Amino acid sequence: MSLFSWLELIASGLITGGIYALVALGLNLQYGLMRILNIAHGEFLMLGAYLTWMAHTTLGISPLLMVPVSFLALMALGLVIHKLCFRRLTVTSPNLDIFEARGLMVAFGLMFLVQNFASFMWGGDLRGYDYLAEPVKMGEAQFAGNKLLVFGLALLFSGALIALLRFTLLGKGVRALMQSPTGAQLVGIDTQRLHPLMFGIGLGLSGVAGCLLSMAYTITPSMGEPYTVTALIVITLGGFGSMSGALAGGLLLGVVEALGMHFTNPSLKALLSYSVFIAVLLLRPRGLFAK
Amino acid sequence: MVQSSKRQLLKGAAAAVGAAAFAPSLFAQAGPVRIGYAIARTGPWTGGAQVSQEPNYLLWAEQVNAAGGLDVKGTKRPIELISSDDRSDIETCVRSYEKLMGSDKVDLILPPWGSNANFAIAPLANRMGYPVLAPTALSRKLVELKLPNFFLLLQQPDRMVGALVDMLVANGVKTVAVIYVDDLFGLENFSALKVALRSTSIQVVEEKSYPGDIKDLSPVLRSIKDKNPEAFIGLSYPPDTILASKQSKEIGFNPRFYYASVGTAFQLYRNVMTPAGAEGVLGMGSWNSKTSPGAKAYFDAHTKKFGGKEPDRWASGHCWAGLEILQAAVAKSGLDRKAIRDYIAGNTHKTIIGDVKFTGSENTATPGTVGQWQNGEFEVVWPTKVATAKLSLVKPAWK
Numbered sequence: 001m002s003l004f005s006w007l008e009l010i011a012s013g014l015i016t017g018g019i020y021a022l023v024a025l026g027l028n029l030q031y032g033l034m035r036i037l038n039i040a041h042g043e044f045l046m047l048g049a050y051l052t053w054m055a056h057t058t059l060g061i062s063p064l065l066m067v068p069v070s071f072l073a074l075m076a077l078g079l080v081i082h083k084l085c086f087r088r089l090t091v092t093s094p095n096l097d098i099f100e101a102r103g104l105m106v107a108f109g110l111m112f113l114v115q116n117f118a119s120f121m122w123g124g125d126l127r128g129y130d131y132l133a134e135p136v137k138m139g140e141a142q143f144a145g146n147k148l149l150v151f152g153l154a155l156l157f158s159g160a161l162i163a164l165l166r167f168t169l170l171g172k173g174v175r176a177l178m179q180s181p182t183g184a185q186l187v188g189i190d191t192q193r194l195h196p197l198m199f200g201i202g203l204g205l206s207g208v209a210g211c212l213l214s215m216a217y218t219i220t221p222s223m224g225e226p227y228t229v230t231a232l233i234v235i236t237l238g239g240f241g242s243m244s245g246a247l248a249g250g251l252l253l254g255v256v257e258a259l260g261m262h263f264t265n266p267s268l269k270a271l272l273s274y275s276v277f278i279a280v281l282l283l284r285p286r287g288l289f290a291k
Numbered sequence: 292m293v294q295s296s297k298r299q300l301l302k303g304a305a306a307a308v309g310a311a312a313f314a315p316s317l318f319a320q321a322g323p324v325r326i327g328y329a330i331a332r333t334g335p336w337t338g339g340a341q342v343s344q345e346p347n348y349l350l351w352a353e354q355v356n357a358a359g360g361l362d363v364k365g366t367k368r369p370i371e372l373i374s375s376d377d378r379s380d381i382e383t384c385v386r387s388y389e390k391l392m393g394s395d396k397v398d399l400i401l402p403p404w405g406s407n408a409n410f411a412i413a414p415l416a417n418r419m420g421y422p423v424l425a426p427t428a429l430s431r432k433l434v435e436l437k438l439p440n441f442f443l444l445l446q447q448p449d450r451m452v453g454a455l456v457d458m459l460v461a462n463g464v465k466t467v468a469v470i471y472v473d474d475l476f477g478l479e480n481f482s483a484l485k486v487a488l489r490s491t492s493i494q495v496v497e498e499k500s501y502p503g504d505i506k507d508l509s510p511v512l513r514s515i516k517d518k519n520p521e522a523f524i525g526l527s528y529p530p531d532t533i534l535a536s537k538q539s540k541e542i543g544f545n546p547r548f549y550y551a552s553v554g555t556a557f558q559l560y561r562n563v564m565t566p567a568g569a570e571g572v573l574g575m576g577s578w579n580s581k582t583s584p585g586a587k588a589y590f591d592a593h594t595k596k597f598g599g600k601e602p603d604r605w606a607s608g609h610c611w612a613g614l615e616i617l618q619a620a621v622a623k624s625g626l627d628r629k630a631i632r633d634y635i636a637g638n639t640h641k642t643i644i645g646d647v648k649f650t651g652s653e654n655t656a657t658p659g660t661v662g663q664w665q666n667g668e669f670e671v672v673w674p675t676k677v678a679t680a681k682l683s684l685v686k687p688a689w690k
Contacts, residue, residue: 012509124337126529128563135541144541218530218563222334226504262510266501267473
């Protein structure tokens with residue numbers, strides 16, 4: 001295999017990995033920060049995909065314009081869901097472990113609700129559209145425009161989130177909240193506001209991921225579940241709550257899968273992903289990039 | 292006078308008793324024919340089920356009822372469809388059919404979607420004595436079960452890939468690369484393909500399987516591109532058919548013959564790839580509206596009822612043909628399921644896709660076919676005797 005083929009293969013793995021990272025960011029924000037294991041994360045991604053598909057095919061709106069729209073729409077939905085479900089759970093749960101267990105149950109409920117809502121609204125048909133699918137040549141290799149866009153935006157969003165958490169006062173508050181919710185409250189951090197906001201941003205990010213994925217893949221009401229599983233693997237790889245870990249974990253998983261599929265067989269993809277997952281759990285249970 | 296009125300009274304009484312005795316059965320005969328089925332409305336099978344199958348059931352029931360009802364040996368009775376969502380889950384599917392045949396005791400059943408679901412319900416339906424005309428089951432193993440009540444309308448793997456290999460040989464192809472989904476459908480088609488290729492000089496330069504929920508085929512497609520085969524064969528389902536096509540376009544993999552399986556004949560394929568992008572792509576398809584006047588009428592009625600949604604050019608037509616056969620069988624045999632079964636098994640049926648005749652469970656009258664996108668329509672291009680258009684020999688570059 002030539003050096004060029006190697007590079008091409010690794011690049012295609014990085015692109016897929018970028019998508020994984022983007023999907024994982026939102027979930028990481030919710031689980032890493034608030035211990036809400038949002039099993040319905042993929043379903044909100046699916047909503048973002050359907051919103052974009054509908055806006056593009058019926059109203060002719062550019063899917064690119066739908067990136068901020070999906071973010072805001074899903075963020076608003078996130079604020080509402082937090083108010084209706086998780087705020088109440090925070091108040092009524094005696095400790096964080098019980099909150100986590102109850103939150104998981106609520107998220108399961110949300111998963112069924114959202115999936116059935118989508119089936120009811122749009123039916124179960126496969127949907128899709130053609131957007132930016134033209135190949136872009138880079139030297140001798142070529143990649144689809146929409147994939148490169150997804151990759152670029154995944155990096156951009158990860159970068160923005162990392163910068164937000166590291167360099168702003170808001171980020172400092174969020175990190176404090178991650179380390180110790182009670183401590184954060186004691187030093188005057190307004191957790192009542194920070195919680196819903198972060199949950200909203202998490203859902204908004206899943207909306208962005210859905211919007212971008214709809215440009216490259218076909219969509220159905222059941223498309224979300226596999227992404228939730230991948231996101232869970234990625235945040236475990238990267239370490240809960242670590243955004244740079246999620247980015248690195250996503251990229252790593254993408255490259256491992258691409259190389260594995262090339263040298264063995266795509267049917268063994270799940271085996272490869274889970275082997276990496278189990279190895280990390282055994283050797284570095286706090287995540288590959290945990291300090 | 293008294294005598295005559297007494298006689299009239301007696302006559303009236305007799306008539307009343309007679310009517311009371313026979314009327315319930317008369318009313319029952321005019322009641323609806325209850326036809327049950329379970330089909331995927333949610334879950335991964337939905338994409339196929341809601342294109343190739345359930346829309347046809349709804350359209351058929353509506354058309355028959357609008358024409359006064361289903362002809363049951365001369366009596367017209369309305370169709371009542373009793374249906375539920377099988378959630379793309381084998382167990383739910385089997386339980387639903389157990390209920391339909393066991394406790395609901397429906398008059399007839401229509402099949403679920405896909406080889407796996409049909410495989411699961413076929414022995415059950417056979418035991419309960421319900422004839423099944425399955426339009427989306429593709430498995431030689433189902434034929435080999437030799438179930439007297441089970442009929443497969445699609446051409447089986449050996450016929451479909453046999454036609455493909457014939458076409459490749461006739462056009463001098465020397466090398467192919469194959470990818471296949473690692474379930475019953477992919478494995479059976481792949482082994483049938485291997486058998487068909489054995490008697491040719493065609494060389495397989497790459498063969499790889501992949502799981503049904505694959506999200507990225509580009510590493511495999513890139514290695515296939517490096518080997519530069521003359522033909523690419525994807526034994527794939529709708530989402531991966533589209534994924535493979537999109538990613539082949541991405542990486543500029545454009546062999547002379549590009550073949551993908553289920554989903555190529557869907558309207559969705561043309562929508563997603565655009566008509567220019569789909570041009571020249573080959574796939575599993577066996578009819579279009581040019582095949583017969585009946586096919587045209589069906590195509591137009593389907594498109595009208597479902598707001599522009601077209602039937603696919605493979606299993607949809609076979610599904611409609613199955614409903615035509617069932618309708619004719621009921622007209623001839625009534626609701627006696629044994630007689631319906633014998634009628635289906637013992638006759639050659641005229642349908643929109645041409646003659647259908649069963650040898651055992653298998654439809655042996657419809658030849659294996661190959662379809663191709665040409666100017667926005669999926670044409671039958673092989674074998675020439677059933678072709679609706681001439682095979683376009685070189686696939687243009689992806690657009």
